[in-house]
Amino acid sequence: MSAASGDRWTITHVRHLALSCSAFDECLDYYAGPWGLERLGDSDEQQAVLRATGPEHHVLELHRSDRNSIDHLSLGLADDRAVDAAAAELGSAGVTLLSEPAEVDRPGSGYGFRIADPEGRIVELSACTEAVPAGPAELTPVKIAHVVLNTADIESLCAWWCNVLGFRVSDWSERQMVFLRCNSDHHSIAFNRAEWASLNHVAYEVPSLDAFMSSIGRLKRAGHDVGWGPGRHGPGNNAFGYFMDPAGTVPEVTAEVQQIDEATWVPRTWPRTPELSDRWGTAGPPSAEMRQFMAGTPDA
Template identity: 50%
Template sequence: MNEPIARLRALRSVELRTVACPESVDFYTEIWGLRTVEQDHDVAWLRGSGAQHHVLQLTAAERNGLGRISFAVSTPADVDAAARRLEQLGIPVLEGPGPVADAGGGYGLRFADIEGRVIELLTGTYAVAELGRHDAVPVGVTHVVLNTVDIDAAVAFYTSVLGMRVSDWSEHQMAFLRCNSDHHSIAFNQAGWTSVNHVAYEMPSVDHFMRGIGRLRHSGITPLWGPGRHGPGDNTFSYFADPAGLVCEYTSGIAQVDEDRWLCRVWRRIPELSDTWGTAGPPSPQTRTHMAGIADPGAFERFPELRERIPGAVEASEIGAGVRVAAGKY
């Protein structure tokens, strides 16, 4: 097995491409609890209550999708080393390594995974003053769930290339991966096409979590699913749809992993484990439709040649068809 390209410290931020950018900016700032840091005519950067410059970037697009996922690493030397290891693995670097011109600054690089998702490694980004945690607003992004046409290949890439660890499985339908002590910062869901399933935002406590749900209800917005508490991860959940139909989640109390003691488990996919509180019931067909999203070729649309250059990449005909690809390339 190859050495991972870098040691990931945390999930930093997520970029979403959205067909309803102005409406989504209003939703995430006026109702969800984030705040605008910077904004242009077709892009906005939004912060939580933590010190991160931004945790969500919304970019106007012709169809919904994932723009990129950003992870924090420690030093510029880590970014440079990651670039060298990507070259050794035959994985093209899309941008960098070098100073980042986007809002938030820093030093980083970008590359695509085997299904065309853009991954960014960043260090030295701008910080902002932390806000008080009295209000029921998110601290930041805590995890992203991704739909994949081959869960084994996706897990192999993110563990071998990015050095993530599998915390738990939900049968062979979902895999939960961590990069620090949080139970998961990325999870994969076996699906018929590649897309973003949902983005989760950390609330400081169960009380903040419930008060946030109450604020949305007062605005006439009810959960797609929740509130409840998951078995894998032990975190609370309440899922909503933003104006573009993308799914966002309030969560709190994610399980913390002791690396020396944690044992990976395979959870049964039964109602009492998907919601240990028993308050939410099963997800509705509407919820599942929102979480399925639409087929998203990601970077493969802008750079078709990547499919030939990334070992184990999903072929164009496989996106949306649910065809499995070979795992174990790394």
Template identity: 50%
Template sequence: MNQPIASLRRLRSVELRTTACADSADFYTNVWGLRAVEQGDGQAWLRGTGQEHHVLQLTEADRNGLGRITFAVATPAEVDEAARRLEARNIPILAGPGPTGEISAGYGVSFVDHEGRVIQLLADALAVPALRQEEPVPVGVTHVVLNTVDIDASVAFYSDVLGMRVSDWSEHQMAFLRCNSDHHSIAFNQAEWASVNHVAYEMPTVDQFMRGIGRLRHNKILPLWGPGRHGPGDNTFSYFADPAGLVCEYTSGVAQVDEDRWLCRVWRRVPELSDTWGTAGPPSADVRSHMAGVPDAGAFDRHPELMGVAR
């Protein structure tokens, strides 16, 4: 039986391809609470208060989509071993293994999953000092929810190849996967097409979570859904749309998993479990439409020769 290609430590950053790069960079820095590391030429790199060099990369594109998801691994040697295991599994490698030459430096390998998403494993990336911040701003990215046309195949790929563990199911509609003690860093939602559903940003406390929502309200930006608290993961939620229509979430208090004691559960999809506070109500057609996004074949659009190999 094949071993996972690596031991993932945490979710580092997300790249979003966006039809409104400049406006979105302004939104995420001046309203959402991230700080610009560097901007220009249709791209922006933004950080939170944590030690990651950046947690969000925005790249100008002709349609919205997912650019890349980056996970941390411990050492360059693990990156090299991951590349060997990817080759043994006949999983397409787009870049590396080796020095990335990118703005955050580091040693990495990038590959394509079964639905065309680009995943990067990265070690030795640049760190930045953590920020002491009284204002309600995100620490960093805590999870990404992805729409998939085959939830079982997606769970199998991320479990078998990346070694992620299923924390919970929401019936057979959503699956929540972890790579550390956080309840989930990736979740899959069964859908008509593959796309990014939303990206979630961790607020350090419930107080800062609510104050962040207040700041957006002062900027005349109302939640698509929320505030509330989810059953699976036990995290608070409030969802918004950025200028390109991509969904971003403030969250806090995600459940912590004790590997020796945790039991995966299947949650019923009922309003009182999708929002245990009862403050948000069920998601509207508008929020569902935003979360559906547009069909996104990812790397398969840019490298169609990979489709038969990756699948």
């Protein structure tokens, strides 16, 4: 069935992440300021929509709230037919459809529907969202590189995202983390073994190592020092710099994500040693405070 075994529909990429945010105004200043996103016009006092420089309508939604939580995660499908095919197959496979395929009455529009994953995360699958003019793409984020989710049941969740949604395992980090891809990027989604379901962090990709260091510098000059990094990970081989936003959510700036050849890639399990976790030897381990922010608060 589904994406895993046929070509009828496949998830193409992560479109955007929508976050309920306990520090809405401060986070808006942060992401539309030194983080380098651009606030779009269809924002209001309760909800802000921010774009990167890539073709996606927006990569981040902030919803004013009294707590931090994932509101929903939006994934791309190729076209309307893929949306209809995915909804039919997922429905008949027993997946909870929270809405049927329809015009999306939200910023960016498009045609899509929503499901819940086994831990209750709301996942939107959509196609044909609105185009927006491309921004200057030298030093600021182009797109969401990946979203890392904490889970209390990593084996079951990994199996579901692979068997039902068609993701493929790129690598494991011991049995602590698993990295899943839906295109040539080493990972677009990763799961981290944890005590509860929550957001671990969300990574934004910049177009070069120069942009990566410039982003860290831009944030530092604005009073936001990097919390963990700069460094280069083993799995995915990407440069990393982790921050803490004003709400206590962890965004990452990343560059040079490893590209996977689908025909030849063989997943590996990476030992969690300093040489493999921090290949440049520049970052060291994350602090206790950073680990606490990455644990997040349990999803609503």
